[in-house]
Amino acid sequence: MEIPYKIYLSESEMPRYWYNVRADMKKKPAPLLNPGTHKPMTAAELSGVFCDELVKQELDNTTREYPIPEEILSFYRMYRPSPLVRAYCLEEKLKTPAKIYYKFEGNNTSGSHKLNSAVAQAYYAKQQGLKGVTTETGAGQWGTALSMACSYFGLDCKVYMVKVSYEQKPFRREVMKVYGASVTPSPSDTTQVGRKILQEHPGTTGSLGCAISEAVETAVSNPGYRYVLGSVLNQVLLHQSVIGVETKIAMDKYGIHPDVIIGCAGGGSNLGGLIAPFMGEKLRGERDCRFIAVEPASCPSLTRGVYAYDFCDTGMVCPLAKMYTLGSDFIPAPNHAGGLRYHGMSPILSELYHQGMLEAVSVPQTAVFEAAEAFARVEGILPAPESSHAIKAAMDEAIRCRETGEEKTILFGLTGTGYFDLVAYEKFHNGQMDDYVPTDEELTAYAAKLPKI
Numbered sequence: 001m002e003i004p005y006k007i008y009l010s011e012s013e014m015p016r017y018w019y020n021v022r023a024d025m026k027k028k029p030a031p032l033l034n035p036g037t038h039k040p041m042t043a044a045e046l047s048g049v050f051c052d053e054l055v056k057q058e059l060d061n062t063t064r065e066y067p068i069p070e071e072i073l074s075f076y077r078m079y080r081p082s083p084l085v086r087a088y089c090l091e092e093k094l095k096t097p098a099k100i101y102y103k104f105e106g107n108n109t110s111g112s113h114k115l116n117s118a119v120a121q122a123y124y125a126k127q128q129g130l131k132g133v134t135t136e137t138g139a140g141q142w143g144t145a146l147s148m149a150c151s152y153f154g155l156d157c158k159v160y161m162v163k164v165s166y167e168q169k170p171f172r173r174e175v176m177k178v179y180g181a182s183v184t185p186s187p188s189d190t191t192q193v194g195r196k197i198l199q200e201h202p203g204t205t206g207s208l209g210c211a212i213s214e215a216v217e218t219a220v221s222n223p224g225y226r227y228v229l230g231s232v233l234n235q236v237l238l239h240q241s242v243i244g245v246e247t248k249i250a251m252d253k254y255g256i257h258p259d260v261i262i263g264c265a266g267g268g269s270n271l272g273g274l275i276a277p278f279m280g281e282k283l284r285g286e287r288d289c290r291f292i293a294v295e296p297a298s299c300p301s302l303t304r305g306v307y308a309y310d311f312c313d314t315g316m317v318c319p320l321a322k323m324y325t326l327g328s329d330f331i332p333a334p335n336h337a338g339g340l341r342y343h344g345m346s347p348i349l350s351e352l353y354h355q356g357m358l359e360a361v362s363v364p365q366t367a368v369f370e371a372a373e374a375f376a377r378v379e380g381i382l383p384a385p386e387s388s389h390a391i392k393a394a395m396d397e398a399i400r401c402r403e404t405g406e407e408k409t410i411l412f413g414l415t416g417t418g419y420f421d422l423v424a425y426e427k428f429h430n431g432q433m434d435d436y437v438p439t440d441e442e443l444t445a446y447a448a449k450l451p452k453i
């Protein structure tokens with residue numbers, strides 16, 4: 001069958017449910033622990049921080065399919081289905097016998113897949129009658145997505161933005177303001193934890209872990225507010241499964257079966273969502289597929305981290321999660337421009353990696369930008385640096401196929417566009433980008449500070 005350049009779904013083919021891969025995992029991801037007692041977090045404890053329905057989803061290891069509420073489906077209709085593209089031009093450029101597909105999540109104003117979970121989290125907050133939500137944002141995609149979702153449902157949105165990004169990415173900040181969010185550079189003097197961090201590290205440019213601590217403190221100290229997180233958590237992977245379910249419906253329509261699925265991994269939400277239904281088939285023993293997480297060599301949580309309980313934030317106010325981690329104090333080198341800078345990895349992906357169901361590779365950032373540019377020149381889309389990690393690994397896989405003659409089907413997640421990352425592209429073009437990789441000594445020092453559980 002002739003495969004079109006872009007595969008879309010019709011209204012009636014669209015997914016009506018999210019798929020919960022935990023239901024098919026024999027060994028489940030480890031539970032979140034209370035940082036004080038080291039006992040699994042109960043629903044009652046979690047509900048002080050998160051909305052009730054999201055707490056339920058977070059703890060639910062057994063329900064396989066969650067119907068997507070009608071209000072969320074209508075929001076999804078504004079920008080979904082996202083196109084599944086057959087990368088004919090890239091294949092030709094690489095002279096590879098491999099068939100390359102990518103699922104493009106950048107077709108919305110926030111410019112990435114993050115809107116898929118933002119709308120779900122805002123919807124449940126509204127359902128619960130809350131006034132607003134707080135969150136952190138690094139590069140700004142999550143903050144933008146959440147601002148859009150909150151303005152749609154009439155919720156207040158308070159965003160703590162990592163200071164270095166706040167200063168380097170003024171345009172993202174303004175987009176959030178278009179959607180009515182308040183944006184505070186983190187660390188700030190608006191929270192106790194922020195003041196403490198500023199005192200201990202004056203001049204710090206901030207980190208995601210630190211911004212999380214500030215957002216959580218603001219949520220728990222303001223009545224009618226809850227905290228929401230854009231990645232890592234089980235609930236976020238659940239919402240992001242819409243990417244994978246849509247992809248699978250589209251591929252099944254044409255009888256296409258991916259041999260390998262590749263995605264960039266920061267906290268693991270896009271990759272976890274894209275692979276979910278395919279991983280389900282593998283876990284149930286129905287069909288095999290390889291899954292590859294791609295991370296930056298400067299923030300290598302899966303490839304060089306340890307699998308242990310750790311704090312999700314720098315201020316140590318969040319529950320402990322068992323994950324591949326570099327330690328909650330880890331901050332990638334300031335020259336790292338490509339996103340994906342979180343110190344830990346989704347507990348679901350961590351457990352799957354630990355079981356050998358998922359592979360991981362790390363790539364240096366100049367190679368990522370070279371791949372990004374090669375891709376932009378043939379496929380037309382200016383990719384986000386984060387997404388370009390997946391492009392790099394997919395191109396490498398396609399080049400290997402050229403050498404071996406294998407006609408593999410490669411699928412990768414193209415998570416977003418790079419229009420707000422032009423400072424990073426500029427550094428690349430001016431030769432100001434280096435490939436700093438943390439030494440073993442540095443990583444060992446961070447790992448030594450992990451909580452003893």
Ligand SMILES: *Cc1c(COP(=O)(O)O)cnc(C)c1O
Binds near residue numbers: 142265267271386
């Ligand atoms: C946030 C983001 C990522 C990484 O987050 P995950 O939770 O690992 O998916 C990747 N690409 C883009 C464009 C992003 O905005």
